[in-house]
Amino acid sequence: MTKDKLDIQLIRQKLTEALRIGLRYRLVIFIVFVALVYGFIYTRLNSLNNAQPSPSAISAQTNPVATAHVDKAVVSQLEALKDNSVNVQALFEQARNNPFQD
Numbered sequence: 001m002t003k004d005k006l007d008i009q010l011i012r013q014k015l016t017e018a019l020r021i022g023l024r025y026r027l028v029i030f031i032v033f034v035a036l037v038y039g040f041i042y043t044r045l046n047s048l049n050n051a052q053p054s055p056s057a058i059s060a061q062t063n064p065v066a067t068a069h070v071d072k073a074v075v076s077q078l079e080a081l082k083d084n085s086v087n088v089q090a091l092f093e094q095a096r097n098n099p100f101q102d
Contacts, residue, residue: 022029
């Protein structure tokens with residue numbers, strides 16, 4: 001039992017010595033720690049910035065563009081309406097001249 005007490009006292013002495021040394025150099029230790037963190041962040045950002053996507057990721061993101069499908073019956077009906085009505089002809093002409101109106 002006395003040996004355990006001696007070991008504990010020896011450990012306490014070594015810890016207090018290490019604490020004194022650590023307190024003496026705490027500013028230097030803090031600056032080195034901050035520099036290491038900044039260095040890690042810089043290298044991580046640099047590696048992420050230079051990373052290229054894999055071909056499978058590219059193919060997953062590129063979807064085929066859907067083409068608009070217009071039914072031929074609707075086109076012929078609109079053409080028939082345009083030919084038959086003066087008001088509809090005016091609307092078509094107005095839409096053709098100013099396509100961005102409400």
